[in-house]
Amino acid sequence: MFKKLDPILHAQLRLAIMSILIEVKEAEFTYIKKETEATAGNLSVQINKLKEAKYIEVEKKFNGNYPQTICKITSTGISAFESYVKSISSYLKQ
């Protein structure tokens, strides 16, 4: 029986964001934008969806005069990601 894939994670850009954060734990918005090659607008929308799902936390602060947005994966996000990977692995085995 196929497990239902998490619809929050089964979307290309959100999955890319989570894959980056699972490795680095936390990262700046500009770093994620560079790595995913997404537009700022689309990236903001997807980050908000992950934040609403409590998979990531978003912290806004200032570095000198420059605003910084830091995204950090949560323990809920880590569990969801691990579960997602197990689910798609089981899809591929069958």
Place this chain on the structure above:
Amino acid sequence: MEKEKTFSEQEALMLIEQTILKARQKFKDDGFSLIMWGWIVIVGNIINYIALSQEMPILFLYWAIVCPIGGIISGIKGAKTNKKEKGSSPVAIQMKYIWWGCAITAVLLWLAAASFGWTYINAAMFVSFGAPVFITGGIMKFKPSIFGGLILFVFGIVSFYIASYDWSNLVAALGWSLGYLVPGYLLKREAKKQ
């Protein structure tokens, strides 16, 4: 708003693997520590040879003066790098612990040698520094570091057999050149490319 791209399970897994691999490779270091400590140890081994062959034990003070300075420079560089890094990677944290473990091992071996004799210190240093070079090379998937670590292990074994000869220090200098400096300069070149 852009439409969400749909993709297959296979594509999803590939995306995860590629993204994680790319993030991991970003945490290759710039070779600074390998280059700095490589030169410190190479010059030190040449000084050891001169001190032993010319009977000038005062030259051994080189280690007591230069190593703490090297340690301070490493500490400052490490603190600056931590400030600059955009992500605190589990991989970067692992690598820090590996090198800290190595530094503590080296200090303990030095303290032991001060009590029990310096004959096998070169061999001990090769073996204890070969491990982190090899391991971090594997983590970074950087072959020159992996081979560098293996070279250090080989020179470690050779050093046990030639320990009683003054010229063993010159052989040690060669070992550090191959096992430390070569990967260090290659890492520096890679970091510049990135």
